[in-house]
Amino acid sequence: MQTDSEIKDGRELKGAAMRARLRAATEEIIAEVGVEAASGKAVAERCGVSRGAMLHHYPTRDDLIIDTARHFWQRARDVVVRQAEDVASGRSDVRTYVMTLYEEVFPSNALVTMLDLVVLGRTESRIGLAVNEILSDLFHAYEEFGVKALSRSQLPPEELRIIITFTVSTLRGLRIQNNIEPDRAKEAAVLDMLIASIEQRIAAAAHPAAEMPRQTDEDPT
Amino acid sequence: MQTDSEIKDGRELKGAAMRARLRAATEEIIAEVGVEAASGKAVAERCGVSRGAMLHHYPTRDDLIIDTARHFWQRARDVVVRQAEDVASGRSDVRTYVMTLYEEVFPSNALVTMLDLVVLGRTESRIGLAVNEILSDLFHAYEEFGVKALSRSQLPPEELRIIITFTVSTLRGLRIQNNIEPDRAKEAAVLDMLIASIEQRIAAAAHPAAEMPRQTDEDPT
DNA sequence: AAAAAAACATTCACGACTGTTTTTTTGTTT
DNA sequence: AAACAAAAAAACAGTCGTGAATGTTTTTTT
Numbered sequence: 001m002q003t004d005s006e007i008k009d010g011r012e013l014k015g016a017a018m019r020a021r022l023r024a025a026t027e028e029i030i031a032e033v034g035v036e037a038a039s040g041k042a043v044a045e046r047c048g049v050s051r052g053a054m055l056h057h058y059p060t061r062d063d064l065i066i067d068t069a070r071h072f073w074q075r076a077r078d079v080v081v082r083q084a085e086d087v088a089s090g091r092s093d094v095r096t097y098v099m100t101l102y103e104e105v106f107p108s109n110a111l112v113t114m115l116d117l118v119v120l121g122r123t124e125s126r127i128g129l130a131v132n133e134i135l136s137d138l139f140h141a142y143e144e145f146g147v148k149a150l151s152r153s154q155l156p157p158e159e160l161r162i163i164i165t166f167t168v169s170t171l172r173g174l175r176i177q178n179n180i181e182p183d184r185a186k187e188a189a190v191l192d193m194l195i196a197s198i199e200q201r202i203a204a205a206a207h208p209a210a211e212m213p214r215q216t217d218e219d220p221t
Numbered sequence: 222m223q224t225d226s227e228i229k230d231g232r233e234l235k236g237a238a239m240r241a242r243l244r245a246a247t248e249e250i251i252a253e254v255g256v257e258a259a260s261g262k263a264v265a266e267r268c269g270v271s272r273g274a275m276l277h278h279y280p281t282r283d284d285l286i287i288d289t290a291r292h293f294w295q296r297a298r299d300v301v302v303r304q305a306e307d308v309a310s311g312r313s314d315v316r317t318y319v320m321t322l323y324e325e326v327f328p329s330n331a332l333v334t335m336l337d338l339v340v341l342g343r344t345e346s347r348i349g350l351a352v353n354e355i356l357s358d359l360f361h362a363y364e365e366f367g368v369k370a371l372s373r374s375q376l377p378p379e380e381l382r383i384i385i386t387f388t389v390s391t392l393r394g395l396r397i398q399n400n401i402e403p404d405r406a407k408e409a410a411v412l413d414m415l416i417a418s419i420e421q422r423i424a425a426a427a428h429p430a431a432e433m434p435r436q437t438d439e440d441p442t
Numbered sequence: 443a444a445a446a447a448a449a450c451a452t453t454c455a456c457g458a459c460t461g462t463t464t465t466t467t468t469g470t471t472t
Numbered sequence: 473a474a475a476c477a478a479a480a481a482a483a484c485a486g487t488c489g490t491g492a493a494t495g496t497t498t499t500t501t502t
Contacts, residue, residue, distance in 0.1 A: 036344070049480075049481085135401050162407060162414060165398060166391070174390040177393070180339070180357070181356075181357055194387070197418035197422075200417075276492090444502085450498085455491095460485105460487080462483105467480070472476095
């Protein structure tokens with residue numbers, strides 16, 4: 001154990017930077033032309049390094065893909081957590097919740113990458129294990145965010161989790177639909193319908209025995 | 222032996238039967254281990270024929286994949302059309318509509334196959350073109366089904382199309398979510414919420430100026 | 443029964459990708 | 473400055489998938 005602090009950091013940092021570049025290149029290729037195209041050669045070329053150098057940092061392709069996926073979703077998770085903090089410290093309404101989730105957490109390019117990896121993970125067992133683990137963790141972040149964002153509803157957590165799952169499912173499906181057949185107007189209308197559904201659900205849960213409450217009870221933003 | 226009544230139809234039927242077997246094998250492999258694994262060798266082996274024979278019927282791998290996709294979704298489309306006829310000739314309620322769509326049209330194994338092909342189609346331009354065309358057509362079948370199934374609501378078509386898109390998006394997203402983290406209870410709860418959302422939307426559109434109508438106005442099946 | 447056409451089978455050539463091994467370069471320690 | 477280890481590059485071997493070329497059997501036609 002010698003004077004590690006500076007020296008080791010230097011090397012490690014360099015290695016970390018290299019790995020970050022490799023992951024970035026991998027992610028770009030996945031987003032542009034799919035996971036299958038993210039071969040060792042392609043990634044190394046985009047990075048401007050040799051394949052040998054790459055293999056030094058990521059011994060196998062699976063290692064590279066998994067680490068890329070992990071960091072990719074880690075970023076998404078960070079966004080969710082930050083939003084959760086924002087929302088906890090201030091104002092929150094259903095529309096903000098839904099739109100934040102849709103715009104910030106599910107940008108369209110992220111979805112295609114996600115689908116690519118999910119599909120790949122279905123067959124490649126090692127990748128599949130990692131992907132599933134990451135996605136479960138991410139979903140829990142969604143739940144935390146949702147619980148905080150919808151805390152004013154004062155609904156029990158189980159009830160909120162249903163709403164959250166509903167929301168996430170609809171948003172993901174909407175991204176897919178818009179990917180197949182883009183239609184901004186319809187997209188907006190569906191988002192409106194989702195928001196109304198959530199508000200209505202909250203209102204109904206708050207007044208279970210009564211008749212349908214008027215939606216105007218809620219503050220209209 | 223040229224005298225069998227059964228064989229009389231000859232090459233065309235035989236060729237069609239062969240192609241059907243090849244498509245079936247391809248579809249099975251896609252469902253089990255993914256599109257990437259559906260190589261010429263794998264498909265031919267599962268069929269018990271040689272690769273040469275396969276190449277005779279499908280000159281390239283893309284041809285095989287595209288034709289398999291076409292028939293795969295054609296079957297889904299037939300289901301939707303048949304359901305649309307059923308619903309047009311008889312009873313229909315929102316729950317039946319949603320559950321039919323979810324159970325009959327989006328069986329879970331169909332979804333993974335669909336995702337596989339959609340993801341593949343994103344990069345393989347020829348396959349992508351075909352997939353997009355097929356899916357657009359399928360979605361129009363969804364719309365026809367939805368318009369008929371929800372005809373009692375007497376809503377204008379544009380309004381119905383929003384509801385339909387909303388429904389399809391949520392169902393697809395729910396399949397994905399259930400694929401990542403299965404939870405039957407939550408799945409059922411989300412479906413219930415979806416049904417309630419649609420009913421509420423219909424009710425709100427039917428009485429735009431009035432207060433929220435009581436849901437008991439609808440007949441309870 | 444013979445010719446023609448389709449179906450089927452076998453083999454080969456080419457390229458791509460993965461992962462291993464070997465060599466060179468770079469930078470740190472003594 | 474020299475020794476040394478890590479990083480980077482290059483060369484290598486093995487596997488796999490595709491598609492083409494060629495040969496064989498079966499079925500239809502005449």
